[in-house]
Amino acid sequence: MNPVNLPNSLTIARFLAVPVMVWLISEDLLAWAFWLFIAAGVTDALDGFLARLLHAHTEIGAYLDPLADKALLVGVYVTLGYYDHIPSWLVLTVVSRDIFIVGGAILFELTIGTWEIQPLYISKVNTVTQIILASLVLGGPALGLDVSPLIVIMIWVVAATTVASGLNYLHEWGIHAQAIRNGHGDSVRTDHEP
Numbered sequence: 001m002n003p004v005n006l007p008n009s010l011t012i013a014r015f016l017a018v019p020v021m022v023w024l025i026s027e028d029l030l031a032w033a034f035w036l037f038i039a040a041g042v043t044d045a046l047d048g049f050l051a052r053l054l055h056a057h058t059e060i061g062a063y064l065d066p067l068a069d070k071a072l073l074v075g076v077y078v079t080l081g082y083y084d085h086i087p088s089w090l091v092l093t094v095v096s097r098d099i100f101i102v103g104g105a106i107l108f109e110l111t112i113g114t115w116e117i118q119p120l121y122i123s124k125v126n127t128v129t130q131i132i133l134a135s136l137v138l139g140g141p142a143l144g145l146d147v148s149p150l151i152v153i154m155i156w157v158v159a160a161t162t163v164a165s166g167l168n169y170l171h172e173w174g175i176h177a178q179a180i181r182n183g184h185g186d187s188v189r190t191d192h193e194p
């Protein structure tokens with residue numbers, strides 16, 4: 001299958017949106033950043049739908065899609081933190097978790113055994129909470145709404161789900177490492193969306 005298709009083109013568009021998002025936030029154009037963030041979310045849903053509809057799944061698309069999502073979220077979070085729209089400790093927590101998961105998966109693969117890519121529920125919840133918080137921070141000014149009480153709540157929800165997700169991965173790796181050592185398995189559950 002040709003890797004250059006409509007779903008993969010939408011994924012690449014999300015990658016290209018990252019520097020634009022960073023620039024918009026740095027220029028305090030939060031309303032524009034909000035609408036671009038929404039458009040990126042729509043392309044994320046659309047590329048998966050089109051890949052299924054057009055039978056246009058590709059191996060590269062399976063890897064690029066979650067990377068584009070992560071690049072967008074990390075880019076938005078780091079920039080929002082840098083410009084004091086969200087606390088820097090939260091940015092550090094979110095980015096550290098991602099580094100921990102990627103590093104842990106590589107270390108597991110190198111030292112213990114292979115790992116199969118499957119989503120963990122708490123990781124999906126964490127991604128949703130991160131999207132909600134970014135949408136509130138960007139969307140409040142865009143829509144002329146005072147959402148600061150919701151932002152405060154969501155900061156703590158994102159922090160809690162981020163830590164819980166990281167701990168869940170650690171727990172899963174421990175279970176599967178023990179199973180491999182006991183000869184009962186050769187894969188670990190992890191996901192495309194750290």
